[in-house]
Amino acid sequence: MGRKLFGTDGIRGTANQEPVTAATALRLAMAAGAQFARGPKHNLVVIGKDTRLSGYMLEPALTSGFISVGMDVVLLGPIPTPAVGMLTRSLRADLGVMISAxxxxxxxxxxxxxxxxxFKLSDAVETDIELGMEEDPDRIRVDGSELGKARRLDDALGRYLEFVKSSFPRRLQLDGLKIVVDCAHGAAYRVAPDLFYELGAEVVSLGVEPDGFNINLACGATAPELLAEQVRAEGADLGLALDGDADRVVFCDETGRLVDGDQVMGLIASTWKQAGRLNSDAVVATVMSNLGLERCLQGQGLDLLRTPVGDRYVVERMRQEGYNLGGEPSGHIIMSDFTTTGDGLIAALQVLEALVTDGRPASEVLSVFEPVPQLLRNVRFNGGEPLEAGSVQAAIREGENRLGAGGRLVIRKSGTEPLIRVMAEGDDATLIGDVVDDIVQSIAAV
Incomplete structure (x- = not known):
């Protein structure tokens, strides 16, 4: 049976419309709680969220579902996604939940x-939970005397802050560095500025006034133009922008030039290789990582291993084969020595460690390789399977032939939005543009 609710990163959609409704959240919590409960006592789930208005709807619905099957609930409030993974283990919980898009x-x-x-659940476990949601709820409800309880963990952010700080060498400080930090009005709006300030930096904060509506709005990792503008205006040494749940980060150097996750992976891989910290001389990335990164790593005797798009698939490959560094160009950087998922703040500290140790400006430290020309375009569709159309398949075959062995073509459906993503890369930028245009037009015509 295929999954109907879960995509590449949990369940996601328009709030208060299926499947992101209070009713579905309640059934999900009951099914997941029943599956992970260890017995009649000591069943625990932690729930975090970002700053969206609809979090106020989903949080109590999930809480009610878990309590109804006998699980105690610890509410973390607005907190980054990686903190949920960390606190799930730290509190010896049976399950962790992050409410975020x-x-x-x-x-x-x-x-x-x-x-x-x-760690995030596997496809197989998510499928089992979906099956459980179809069961009669009367079969898994507990007696009134066995209901769970809910409480808030007041020091959740403090625990996470100290955990993140522990990934930075004690011998180093950020004294003398001016950093612009864009929190996207999201989950890290309190913890991120405190982190860099406590380590000695002068911090200029952006996106730290969430109102339930402005998360990711013209700010954060998906709209880093504001960050670049402020870095130049402030004369800062570095800028970093998180996304709404702070599991990914993008940077800009002191000139305002944007730096993606591929450059960050290249920097960390090189640094860890020299320090003898990189497991098996390899980095795990997705099919979207730039060919320039692959060539750069090969020049150092390192392998780039590719997975389907989605940080969960990167993590699965890392766990299966014992690698400790992976990520995506979007800024998900996974370092299994520290975390179970992408963590924008820990990734930022790895970059800052290299910056402090090297002594050169960010424009030099973060220029690890020359990217190969790459073009990504999204095509929105209204249902059906446009990639199965004969005309689209013919355009794809033609594009692959034109690119030849020196280029790459990646075409996939988004796991979170009704989009077809068309990406091509190679040494000829003009050819790349022509190939992508032809495929996009063929999809739009279906």
Whole structure:
């Protein structure tokens, strides 16, 4: 049976419309709670959220569902996604939940689930939970005397802050550095500025006034133009922008030039290789990572291993084969020595460690490789399977032939939005543009 509710990163959609409704959240909590409960006592789930208005609807619905099957609930409030993974393990919880639609606008929301090990659930487990949601709820409700309880963890942010700080060498400080931090009016709006300030930096904060509606609105990792503008205006040494749930980060150097996750992976891989910290001389990335990164790593005797798009698939490959560094160009950087999922703040500290240790400006430290020309375009569709159309398949075959062995073509459906993503890369920018245009037009015509 295929999954109907879960996509590449949990359940996601327009808030208060199926599947992101209070009713579905309640059934999801009951099914997940029943599956992960260990017995009649000591069943625990932690719930975090970002700053969206609809979090006020989903949080109590999930809480009610878990309580009804006998699980105690710890409410974390607005907190980054990686903190949920960390606190699930730290509190010895049976399950972790993050209410967030990540980089999407406030109208959307979603639900991500973490197992007791702090890792996101596998496809197989999510399928089992969906099956459980179809069961008669009377079969899993507990007696009134066995209901769970709910409480808030007042020091959740403090615990996470100290955890993140522990990833930065004690011998180093950020004294003398001026950093612009864009929190996207999201989950890290309180913890991120405090983190860099406490480590010694002068901090200029952006996106720290959430109102339930402005998360990711013209700010954050998906709209870094504001960040670049402020870095130049402030004469800052570095800028970093998080997304709504702070599991990814993008940077800009002191000139305002934007730096994506591929450059960050290249920097960390090189640094860890020199320090003997990189497991198996390899980095795990997705099919979207730039060919320039692959060539750069090969020049250092390192392999780039590719997975389907989605940080969960990167994590699965890392866990299966023992790698400790992976990520995506969008800024999800996974370092299994520290975390179970992407963590924008820990990734930022790895970059800052390199910056402080090297002593050169960010424009030099973060210029790890020359990217190969790459073009990505999104095509919105209204249902059906446009990629199965004969005309589209013919355009794709023609594009692959034109690119030849020196280029790459990646075409996929988004796991979170009704979009077809068309990406091509190679050494000839003009050819790349022509190939993408032809495929996009063929999809739009279906």
């Amino acid at each position: 990540s980089h999407n606008p406030f109208e959307d929301n979603g639900i991500k689930l973490f197992g007791p090990d702090g």
